[in-house]
Amino acid sequence: MTRQVQDAYIVVATRTAVGKAPRGMYKNTRPDDLLAHVIRSAIAQCPGLDPREIGDVIAGCAMPEGEQGMNVARIGLLLAGLPDTVPGMTINRFCSSGLQAVADAAARIRLGEAEVMIAAGIESMSMVPMGGNKPSFSPAIFEKDENVAIAYGMGITAERVAAQWKINREDQDLFAAESHRRANWATDAGEFRDEISPYAISERLPDLERRQIAVRTRRAEQDEGPRRDTSVEALAKLKPAFAAKGSVTAGNSSQMSDGAAAVVLMSEAAMKRCKLEPLGRFLGYAVAGVAPEVMGIGPVQAIPKVLAQAGLKQEQLDWIELNEAFAAQSLAVMRELGLDPAKVNPLGGAIALGHPLGATGAIRTATLLHGLRRHKKQYGMVTMCIGTGMGAAGLFEAL
């Protein structure tokens, strides 16, 4: 039950191409620069908008420290050239941070507290590794056995899900190969063209031969993750990456990535003022907790919760962006809820397209909204599992 006074509409959703980490195309590109870029690009797509109307910029980031620390949202919006009067905050719910930013921005509009909001997601796993620059765990975690899973790496939790939901290696590898196949098809078909804001990478490198600084520029306009050369056979040869006798490999897990996305949300009144057409309407968002050691199953709790909130049935969903943290947990979620594989990640998922932790939610919101519109579908969802045991799901309607 919501107490909203108005609807929140998404008018712009744009993202960078996703780079591989830690040695991909953005290895020398700072996350605050990427964030500034997507904000700038989003604003450019709202020609009638006076930036002073923006109520807040909320950016999701899973490891908000180092190059993406110090409230990267505020830094990013200032670097993007927004007026000093526009505030910004960084939020963190690990892998759902980008979606959480969209939900929080929508909530402010729906409550009538704001008319224009920017939600964003940003992550450079090249510069800030998983776990952060200085991981530190509380001694209390090890005082009780039931808390130990707080310290588990995500790969171990995927193994637990694979074991508990009986997801075998072959199915995981088949799923991974299909993710690449779909991502390659989508790339070739230009499916991502509408949502990507190409970024001009500029790197200053020492040219030791000529004794001068070499400036190398490249245009990043295509996702780096999808592999043309992978196959079920090649994937089957990979060794388990986390457990000695496990089934989860580097090939059937999501890739480490760098990327950013920005979403502009508005009330109907603001939209009319700016003479903008909506991409879609925000319908709802839910999060739920599960046991940390099987964090990958989180969406199983979050998806029914948000559907109930919005009064929709699962069968009504046309398109589901389910973040492929691991093939094992994706398959477990799909089987547990009976999701139609054809409707889940039709353009490929994180195993092929990459998973820049806190940015993913915003990135896939862009994919979903542009995809729904292009393919003339109505209801769509972005959902993911979250480290230490949570699931999140956001509902959208294309307009």
Add this chain to the structure above:
Amino acid sequence: MSAKSPLLVRKVAVLGAGVMGAQIAAHLINANVPVVLFELAAKEGDPNGNVLKAVANLKKLEPSPLATKDRADLIEPANYDQHLDRLAECDIVIEAISERMDWKADLYRKVAPHLGAHTIFASNTSGLSINSLAGVFPEAQRNRFCGVHFFNPPRYMHLVELIACSGTDAGILDELERFLVTTLGKGVVRAKDTPNFIANRVGVFSMLATLHHAERLGIGFDTVDALTGPLVGRPKSATFRTADVVGLDTFAHVVHTMRDTLPEDPWHKYYAIPAWMQKLIEAGALGQKTRKGVYQKVGRDIQVLELKTGAYRVSDGKADEAVVEILKNKNAAERFAQLHASNHPQAQFIWSIFRDTFHYCALHLESIAHNARDLDFAIRWGFGWDSGPFEIWQSAGWKQVAGWIDADIATGKTMVAAPLPAWVGEASRNGVHGATGSWAPATQDYQSRSALPVYRRQPFPDRLLGEERTYGKTIFETDGVRCWHMGDDIAIVSFKSRMHAIGDDVLQGVQQAIDEAERNYAGLVIWQIEPPFSVGANLKKTSGSGAKAPPAPPSALGKLFKNFKREAESLALKAARQLGVADQLMAGKLAEVEHLVEQFQVTTQMLKYSMVPTVAAVDGLALGGGCEFIMHSDRAVATLESYIGLVEVGVGLLPAGGGCKEFTMRAAAEAKGGDISPFLQKYFKAVAMAEVGRSAEHARELGYLRATDRVVMNRFELLEIAKAEARALAAAGYRPPLRAKAIPVLGRSGISTIRAFVENMHAGGHISDHDRLIAAKVATVMCGGDIESGSLVDEQWLLDLERQHFMELIATEKSQERIEHMLKTGKPLRN
């Protein structure tokens, strides 16, 4: 270059990035010699494609030709199309391309105009005549032309044969020898320019003789290898596995060189490849590189070719018990008498191959080598034999063996009928090695060792049978150690225990040596007469009297070679076997164990805080407590082939002689007030995974050696350099370090952060419950205990933690099971 000026080697070029060329380049880089590696330009893509591929391959080879993997990237890639101008800046060029006279001639013509005015040009040919090669080299540059023949694998094989052509400048050869000995750490033998030089000529003949007699007596190849390996003082790969490793095609090439170039040789008819081997080569079964040769691996089975059937069968050949009994007799004269007298085909086989090899060496010594010492060292250093053929003959009783050979020649049992040379049977002769030198048939006298200045750096060169050897003057001697000096101001302490394990007697001895050095000497060096440096703590109490001095085999290098692969694979296990704590444990004498741990800590602290500099001179294994001695010495001087590590975790214990403490202190110092975690994590990993350095430089990477510690290439120079270090420290006004009173530690938060990593290993099934417990204890010790992060502690606090957690671990049933299992089986127990 005039003959007088020293050879400054700023850079070396290696031509040819094949198996040998690339590995020689790697070894030059190991020795900090900049190197350019040339190969043919690639036809497609990057012109350096071929050479880069060879460099990348160096990282994959086992045992590694590189001291540390990343050194490969310091090899400068080049190709003949683009980079010949770089030759001008190279002081030495080593040619190591295929053994084809026409190809070499083409290459020489191409590169000669680009060589610097001082460049020495040396061919690594193994078979072609150096004088013939010199003939295709421009005459004006021939005084700088010679042969340097490395052995495969060049990092590990001590031998380099140095061969002059008729025009080579003598001064240049001497300088090159200095470079090969000191800079590259090699054992140089000056060979005459005869086909295959010395080592391959004799070594390959010995293999041919083995082939001949095996076929004659119908002994299977696997049985031959069981007989001709360690049982007769040769490497484990023995005969046919060596051929597989070398490559049957390469072996055939060497044999064909002998066939083509030695028509007058009495053994000429044996310079042939047997039909079965020819068939293998034609079928592409070349040995290890094609995974099929005399042996092949099928699944987990090693299979061997059976001559009779022409098919492979499971390899299970064994030496007969009766023959093993003979071969185990330490008295060489008795051993050979028994072999000679026995009718057992295996005994006859061994006698026959030794007899014909002796026969061959005696007859050819004059033409191929300057003296008998050179021949013996060539075989020891190049083929990994414990003793050279003449040493074996001499130790078996020269006259007795000579008589048997004569008799066998007379009765037609030898491979050829040529009589032994006259000098063999001289009435006064009891051998070829004596106090005044080794026999040189050409000059009919005994030649002493080389008088080149480089050998003054070797107070104790590799020992040869018959040589007198005394190690300085004794200062004092106990059951555990001998403390001595060489007539100067540096005291030396050497351990007497087996594998130089450190027990109570060694600890007391080292403490006494430190006292002695403080009172009467400028410094103390810990040096062992033979490797290893030490395999670690031996908590077994030695019996009061009658402790035996370590056996001193004539060649430690032969042993080292035999062991290098095994060492690299299972260093931890060997050391752990020495941890003889079982006795005390079984007797429930934990208090005694704790006392020894205390004494260990007292000793290592004394090494660190003594009033004179202490220098650990390290060669070979240095594990556990041996590693802790190194970590506490003011300086370590280690040969490249030092394998250093804290391996206690392998038997369910943790380093408690100050090893954990030193790592904690080093991490804190390196952090310089910043975050200690990344520094400590590296050291935690080394201890928790019982990591052992694959070279001294790798040990430095792991953190066991410090930036100030020194790596030495030639083990025979180790003592001299260690003494120089001690003297330099003393001359600089040595003071022991001040005792640290405020060491910041990571504390409880650090422990739990490491535990998070450990829990993931456990949850992933990589480690057992007990592994997890051990790792948690190591983390606790290295983080300074369950105290607040950033707390300041002193050394004794850390030492007490080490001791406490060591004792807690040794009291667990599972650690005791591990120790017992290791002692019984030599294999680790994962419980």
